[in-house]
Amino acid sequence: MGLMILFGLFFLGLIVGAPVAFAVGLAAVGTFLYEGLPLFVGFQRILSGISVFSLLAIPFFIFAGELMLHGGISTRLVRLASAAVGRVRGGLGMVNVSSSMLFGGISGSAVADVSALGSILIPVMKEKGYDADYAVNVTVTSSIAGVVIPPSHNMILYAVAAGGGISITQLFIAGIVPGVLMCLALAVAAYIVAVKRGYKGEPFPGWSALIISFAAALPGLMTAVIIVGGVLSGILTVTESGAFGAIYAIVVTGLVYRELRWEPFKQAVYQAVRTTSLVMILVGCASAFSYLLALYSVPQLLTDTLLNISDNPYVILLLLNLLLLGLGMIMDMAALILICTPIFLPVAMQFGMDPIQFGIIMMMNLGLGLCTPPVGACLFVGSVIGKIKIEHAVRTIWPFYLALFVVLMLVTYVPAISLTLPGYFL
Amino acid sequence: MSSYSDQLSDQDVETRPQSPFDRFLDGIAHFCIIVAGVMMVFLIITFGWLVFGRYVLNDTPTWVEQSSLVIVVYITCLGAAAGVRNNSHLSIDFVREGLPQLPREIMRYISDLFVTCFGFFMAWQGWHLVMENLSRPIPMIGFSESWRAAPLVICGVLMVLFSCVNIVQRMLKLREV
Secondary structure, three states: HHEEEEEEEHHHHHHHOHHHHHHHHHHHHHHHHHHHHOOOHHHHHHHHHHOOOHHHHHHHHHHHHHHHHOOOHHHHHHHHHHHHHOOOOOOHHHHHHHHHHHHHHOOOOOOHHHHHHHHHHHHHHHHHOOOOOHHHHHHHHHOOOOHHHOOOHHHHHHHHHHHOOOHHHHHHHHHHHHHHHHHHHHHHHHHHHHHOOOOOOOOOHHHHHHHHHHHHHHHHHHHHHHHHHHHHHOOOOOOHHHHHHHHHHHHHHHHOOOOOOOHHHHHHHHHHHHHHHHHHHHHHHHHHHHHHHHHHHHHHHHHHHHHHOOOOHHOOOOOOOHHHHHHHHHHHHHHHHHHHHHHHHHHHHHHOOOOOHHHHHHHHHHHOOOOOOOHHHHHHHHHHHOOHHHHHHHHHOOHHHHHHHHHHHHHHHHOOOHHHHHHHHH | EEEEEOOOOOOOOOOOOOHHHHHHHHHHHHHHHHHHHOOOOOOOOHHHHHHHHHOOOOOOOOOHHHHHHHHHHHHHHHHHHHHHOOOOOOOOOHHHHHOHHHHHHHHHHHHHHHHHHEEEEEEEEHHHHHHOOOEEEEEOOOOOOOOHHHHHHHHHHHHHHHHHHHHHHHHHHHOOO
């Protein structure tokens, strides 16, 4: 009965459109009351869920991402990508994918990626004769790389939701190869579609232009090097790296690029506060919720249910992927990471999957959900920038979905793709 | 970046008639964001100081870690309360918005009730935690643990206020129609 109250209130909250954090929180409160557990324990868990040292990195990453958005780093990255790969057929599609790889790697957010790069690239692509749906599709699907390529604040959420026993550094390193593979697969898909539609390449601007654009983008690119390098070298913790990265981003955008003025700075702070508070209140409420999930042994119940369907690990892993994909289509990424990790991770581990590998798979699945209807934040933002209807974009997006799905299956069934690199580094 | 963690659109913000009372509530929400913003910048500066102190001065400021853990609770709670007023929390709206007007309106009331109830419990239990921890100091900084729980009370009260106003305004609007 307690479990029914927990999930009943949660789903009721979701269906009526209540904020996810409060649907999760009130479901936990209702269950605490039903079970006769002291209510202050639930709120103590909410408080301790927010007061976690490694979670402090999240506001820093978000703030650094906002500074890049408002401080001119994204423009320079696009120029660099354009000079490097623009001459290939369907060149601007390639520019889009490679810019996402560079920018996503720094900001760690798919929506930031779409808003920053989409607002630069989609209008240019349309102007050069590319169809709007192609421009939108390449932009939104390549943005997912941002949640897999380090640094990614979603990975910190996953590590915390997993109970804190997973190394964030290992997760960061594990995301590199799958992230690059995703970009390569998307570049191939973009090329094939470009050839089919007869798009031309851009003229090569010359080696000197390439070197100049690289030099201009280098200070911005160094943000990622500082954040990831600080963690990998062991000199800084993830939180300290995040703060250092944010300070460096202020210096680069304000003093080197001279594009960060008072207004954009205020805007960056405002957006960072807003996003941070929305994510962190969700983290707190999910902490009380996952306490009850553990109390009712929900992971064990799910494992038993899945075992009734099949005891073949390959089938179970496919089912987990499909479940995550389905959930990703209707719910936001942060909420799903916090709610699903305590349920699905023990199941995946019981079937022999490494928690690091599962983390990467979860990021990819939920990332895909960001560009699928009905609740796809990236798809919404991309369609608004491209000034096309979502249905129009979705009709021709399948080659890109297919490319990402192939990589997802590779990462699921070939553990070496995500686990080899962390093994070399640590 | 919401991510939202990734959803940041303002698509759900309803257009409100700007009465003085509305402007007052908007002002409170805006003030919450400003305070949280100042705290965010302070947080970044203190971490810069932490790294500088450790590697340059060879004297790690030990207060930074514990004070940051308290500050982040304030940023979260103030931002979350303002989010109720600005309607910027992550939610799933497509089910509700796809329904006819009557069930849609009923669901909006239930949604506001969710926020009101949770806000009430948050304020009540937050107050309980404040009173319980008055004499328990936070390690390294010496402040009472009650300071960590206090934002729950502030956030809870503001959530109840903002969501109750939403309910009343919706009822008044319905009566006008």
